[in-house]
Amino acid sequence: MDSSQPPAASADWWRQAVVYQVYPRSFADSDGDGVGDLRGITSRIGYLAALGIDAVWLSPFYPSALADGGYDVDDYRDVDPRLGTLADFDELTAGLHEYGIKVIVDIVPNHTSDRHAWFREALAAPKGSRARDRYIFRDGRGPGGAEPPADWPSAFGGPAWSRVPDGQWYLHLFTAQQPDLNWANGEVRDDFLATLRFWSDRGVDGFRVDVAHGLTKNLAEPLEPLPAKLNPGDWPPPTGTHPLWDRDEVHDIYAQWRQVFDEYDPPRVGVAEAWVHPSRRPRYASPSGLGQAFNFDLLEANWRAGEFLQVIIDNLADAQRYGASTTWVLSNHDVVRHASRYALPAADGSGSRVNAKAWLLSNGTSPEPDRGLGLRRARAATLLMLALPGSAYLYQGEELGLHEVADLPADRLQDPAYLRSDGADKGRDGCRVPLPWTGGGPAFGFGTGPAHLPQPDWFGPLSVETQERDPASTLALYRHALSWRRRLQGAETLEWMPGTNGQVLHFRRPGGWRSVTNFGSSAVPLPDGTVVLASGPVEDGLLPADTTAWIIPPSPGAATREDF
Secondary structure, eight states, X not given: OOTTSOOOOOTTGGGGOEEEEEOGGGTOOSSSSSSOOHHHHHHTHHHHHHHTOSEXXXXXXXXXXXXXXXXXOSOTTSOOTTTOOHHHHHHHHHHHHHTTOEEEEEEOOSBXXXXXXXXXXHHHSOTTOHHHHTBOEEOOBSGGGOXXXXXXXXXXXXXXXXXXXXXXXXXOSSOXXXXXXXXXXXHHHHHHHHHHHHHHHTTOOEEEETTTTOSOOOOOSSOOXXXXXXXXXXXOOTTSOOSSSSOTTHHHHHHHHHHHHTTSSSOOEEEEOOOXXXXXXXXXXXXXXTEEEOOOHHHHOOSOHHXXXXXXXXXXXXXXXXXXXXXXXXXXXXXXXXXXXXXSOGGGTSSOHHHHHHHXXXXXXXXXXXXXXHHHHHHHHHHHHHHSSSEEEEETTGGGTOOOOTTOOGGGOOOHHHHHTTTSSOOSGGGOSOOOOSSSSGGGGTOSSOOSSOOOGGGGGGSHHHHTTOTTSHHHHHHHHHHHHHHHOOOSOOEEOTTOSSSEEEEEOTTSOEEEEEOSSSOEEOOSSEEEEESSOOBTTEEXXXXXXXXXXXXXXXXXXXXX
């Protein structure tokens, strides 16, 4: 079997796929303007194929003012001219498909941009018009309607309402440039079905659904106040009755989407970005809905065996109960890279997501990170994640072991989380810095001119060019891991082995191979068998601290390394 290529297409290819997230503006720049583009991605298809992934997820590439990194969409059926054309998109899709790599695109249904044709029409239309009904416009409270319709906060700080010249207010749960759509409006629902078909007809294999839990809202007058301590971005309670998030009726929308997905052969797939109570997540991932929902639990877990164990047990149980396929994520475009989270001292939470955000405010100086420790743990966590049943989502640059760029100059920051919080939240730009392809030269090979976010000098030794010469590099580890994962792939099950405890996680997968991770501070004995891959050096039959190994056991009838 040629392990360098993904397996043949099937209707359930996504259930155990490895999906690589590309943030287009920061991947590769083909024209030297400092912004990554579609032709840049096409020029790197060989790199993606050599990595061994099954699919690429493209973050938004639509026309946008970039008020929120492209998640403020002007036109859902076009390409931002700075990133290319529809013809460029078709060429990219065809090129990826030639290597058997599927294409997933971001879709942003909760809100449009304020430059969208619909919103411009709404601003020009009178109160109560059909154009305004596509959005959520309300009269204000108090004398002359000068107060917002409700005390709802935006996820990026400040109020979730903005006033227009005729005195009405519109809802935006994110930036003011992202007005929320009214999903009780049939025209909105029909238009998104047309968008799903537009991209599916162009060969798109699936959709990542942004803010999937936010589409339906309780807009009955008087507008309902939010529950205490439950602002946008927080997990709602497991009731389905929060006025803004995770309401039961949202699944009627995804049932319609599923009908569109099933018009294609193989059916298109969806994965929900749904920050909801864990007990509510499986419904988004049901076969009658989107099919998958992001499980962010590992992303938020501290580097502790007990926390990882509980996350794995709970999510695999949910997947089995509901017939869904779970997903695993350690980094993405919205969070501090896991090599940096795990570099923070244990006394400060072992690299928790919240603690990492506070660390960013110090420009990455307090607490002082242990970058070597963070990378060892990141490599071990990745190898553990890739051993699990279900699909794995990788974020561009993690295969290089990139850390967060925590000291970006304030005048270069672009994230609305920083701008709307008056600097109280550093934002997400540090994980969106353009990739280093070469050890030197302009923009480290990203393009021929300066990148849209400044790259640090330490990017050079971590570049693709440098790591491709080092058989012990993090890039080499990812390539070997994805190759072995494809060879060893089996049923979506695992069996916990004796020895799993507060320091070690040890499980067996179908076919007899095993994964062992040492979360402790001292080495532990390795189980009998052949170590086919390890996240760090393994010697004298011992598994060092912060290390994962994959092992083929020496049992009668079991596969051997030579069988692969």
